[in-house]
Amino acid sequence: MMRRITIVAFLAVFNLLTLQSINAAIKLPAIVSSNMVLQRNTTIELWGWAEPKEKVTINASWLNEPIIIHADKGGNWRVEVKTTNSKAAQTITINEITLENVLFGEVWLCSGQSNMQQPIKGYNGQPTFGTNLATANSNNSNLRLFSVDRVGSKTPLDDIEKFTGWQQASPKSVLDFSAIAYFFGQQLQEILDCPVGMIHTSWGGSSVQAWLSKEAISEHQNINLNDVDITKNTNHIPTALYNAMISPLVSYKIKGALWYQGESNRKEPEVYKKLFPAMVKDWRAKWGIGDFPFYYAQIAPYLYGDNDVFQTVDNSSFIRETQLQCLDLIPNSGIAITMDIGDDLCIHPPKKKEVADRLLFNALHQTYGYETIDYAAPIFESLEVKENGIVLKFENAETGLYAYDDLAGFEIAGDDKVFYPAKAEIVERKNVFVISDKVKNPVAVRYAWRNWVVGTLFDTNLLPASSFRTDTWDDATQAD
Secondary structure, eight states: OHHHHHHHHHHHHHHHHHHHHHHHHOBOOTTSSTTOEEESSSEEEEEEEOSTTOEEEEEETTOSSOEEEEOOTTSEEEEEEEOOSOOSOEEEEETTEEEEEEEEEEEEEEEESHHHHOBTTOBTTBOOTTHHHHHHTOOEEEEEEEEEOOOOOSSOOSSOSSEEEEEEEOTTTSTTSBHHHHHHHHHHHHHHTSOEEEEEEEOTTOOGGGGSOHHHHTTTSOOOOTTOOTTSSGGGSTTHHIIIIIGGGTTSOOSEEEEEOOGGGTTOHHHHHHHHHHHHHHHHHHHTSOSOOEEEEOOOOOOTTOSOOOSSTTSTHHHHHHHHHGGGTSTTEEEEOOTTSOOSSOSSOSOHHHHHHHHHHHIIIIISOOTTSOOOOOEEEEEEEETTEEEEEEESOTTOEEOSSSOOOEEEEOTTOEEEEOEEEEETTTEEEEEOTTOSSOOEEEESOSSSOOOOOEETTOOBOOOEESOOOSSOEEOO
């Protein structure tokens, strides 16, 4: 009798260990799980790890036949799968692993620094406006959220180390999720009437250098992290955030990306002008799905401790100028101007929905074909000297320019490159006339050329004009 019990126990343990080994043999990346959103009506990839040469059988509820592949000698496996436009929840079984409640929809990646990271609930003492209503109305089974936690690495990782897995939007799940990503996704889901997945991966205070791969940044600077402590100032270590927070995602197909970053690079506009477009090109090459849409927010006005700086890089107008110029350097891109929604004493402006709205307008018009949605803010185009003043003309002012009250923030200069405060007014509803009795022969104008300023110039859909200058002087001054 004792022998029989021993044999039965042995067989039970053997079966349990065998089942565990089967389950342990297949491993999926963190981003591939139940509740995920897969990009709809396209070819996506499923991938993971197994025992070398192991047979991997994939049964998907929308496919008529299973997909059978084998892991390579290193235990890696990868397969392409076509998705559909179905709005029904799907199931995927990969050997013994079952993924449930999978949806097809639109997938967007959101990254940057603290203004993208800022959650619905805000930071301590720094609110996100509209939190209560947004949270109360957040239950949405067709909006799914995934967050990558802040981790750095010296080398590219195959998988995400820390994360909050795919969740349905709810009053509990949205509180700690990126406010901009949530507001964008929530509205996109309602407008398109299809599932939406938002992947958030950002780190407050991070520099653009941290988000480039070694291959990309090595074209601009030498990188050697052998003796670098990856746990200190991680968000400023070149390649560290790309390696841990982007590289593990590049096999997961996305529709496009949103970006809000630049404060940490504000004193190096010329460097940023090279590295930011290089980063976008790098990410697109790594994803391998072409020039996917890339929409980004311009940094908002903020005091930065001194509003008297004018011609030095301490003036954040220079980095805003660079970000605007990057529109021409990054194909299939768009910008959200934030000149009217900054905060003089808080680098984290509370009006995050307005930023999300402007990013959304870009996506709706340029990506989803909503041609009647205005997405492009007025941009200085040309000037004409007239009647001792200057007439400014603008692109993207098809329906005219607008100001709530009087225009402010304009300055004008002659050949001496000294800028004086100027009077400005909208003329013919589409141009701006700038004049000062201090400048008899004007040649140049600057607008909102300060760290902290409140924008006053808009188009008729209330998209604000960026700070700008009509000159390229590096030795201009202000009148006393």
